[in-house]
Amino acid sequence: MNEGKDEKIRIVVKSAIPPVANRELKRDLWPQMLRRMEQRPAQMPWLDWALLGLLGVWILFFPEAIPLLLYQL
Amino acid sequence: MELLERFAQGDLEAFETLFRQFQGGVYGWIIRIVRNPATAEDLTVETFWRVYRAHARFDPQGNFGGWIRRIATNAALDHLKTVRREVELPDDLSSGSPRDPAVSGEIRQRIAQAFRQLPARLRVAAILALVEEEPYEKIAETLGISVGAVKSRVFRAVRMLRKKLRQQGVEP
Numbered sequence A: 001m002n003e004g005k006d007e008k009i010r011i012v013v014k015s016a017i018p019p020v021a022n023r024e025l026k027r028d029l030w031p032q033m034l035r036r037m038e039q040r041p042a043q044m045p046w047l048d049w050a051l052l053g054l055l056g057v058w059i060l061f062f063p064e065a066i067p068l069l070l071y072q073l
Numbered sequence B: 001m002e003l004l005e006r007f008a009q010g011d012l013e014a015f016e017t018l019f020r021q022f023q024g025g026v027y028g029w030i031i032r033i034v035r036n037p038a039t040a041e042d043l044t045v046e047t048f049w050r051v052y053r054a055h056a057r058f059d060p061q062g063n064f065g066g067w068i069r070r071i072a073t074n075a076a077l078d079h080l081k082t083v084r085r086e087v088e089l090p091d092d093l094s095s096g097s098p099r100d101p102a103v104s105g106e107i108r109q110r111i112a113q114a115f116r117q118l119p120a121r122l123r124v125a126a127i128l129a130l131v132e133e134e135p136y137e138k139i140a141e142t143l144g145i146s147v148g149a150v151k152s153r154v155f156r157a158v159r160m161l162r163k164k165l166r167q168q169g170v171e172p
Helices: A003-016 A030-038 A046-061 A063-072 B003-008 B012-034 B037-053 B064-083 B105-116 B120-131 B136-143 B147-167
Strands: none
Touching (some): A003 B105, A003 B120, A003 B147, A046 A063, B003 B012, B012 B037, B012 B064, B012 B120, B037 B064, B064 B136, B105 B120, B120 B147, B136 B147
């Protein structure tokens, strides 16, 4: 790729997507930060628990599959 | 005790001081990548949340500004990976600099659309290098890769962009 073509694509891209002019933060985000810190960690979806349960049962009945499972991890 | 040492030990007041000191800079960096004020605010909070959780891993002798910019870039990158095709560029974000009259509005739209379809990793490198004109060294530092790797990503982004535009009948 030559420099002339590089410069041309840069101009074309900048024309379509100009640099961000207003980069100033308009409000204090500390209250949002505090809310985020107070949130409880996300709950594990029921489907994940069900899959985990099935995996446990599978391992219980087919313990010889554990090396295969570890290999897949 | 120094501020960064107190932060590394999990002191909330030290974290708040750092938050107030760096929130503007982090927001200003993220908005260049995601180009949406509301998303940039959310990702600024997400960045500081990651910083707060990682306080024990921070070396108080290290560069906090560089560390947080890297975390912010990763947060923005994670966001783009999930919504990259949906994000539109709001007009009020543009710099107001005169647009190239040789490039029509329709072509500009097609270019912006093609740009949004780039893989997130290439898009971030290209947007910082081509649009925001950040030095390659700074981009490399924030992405945690070499300068050569940044150049390679920008090159691949340009190549993919050209290909996408040719498919749409636009010859850049």
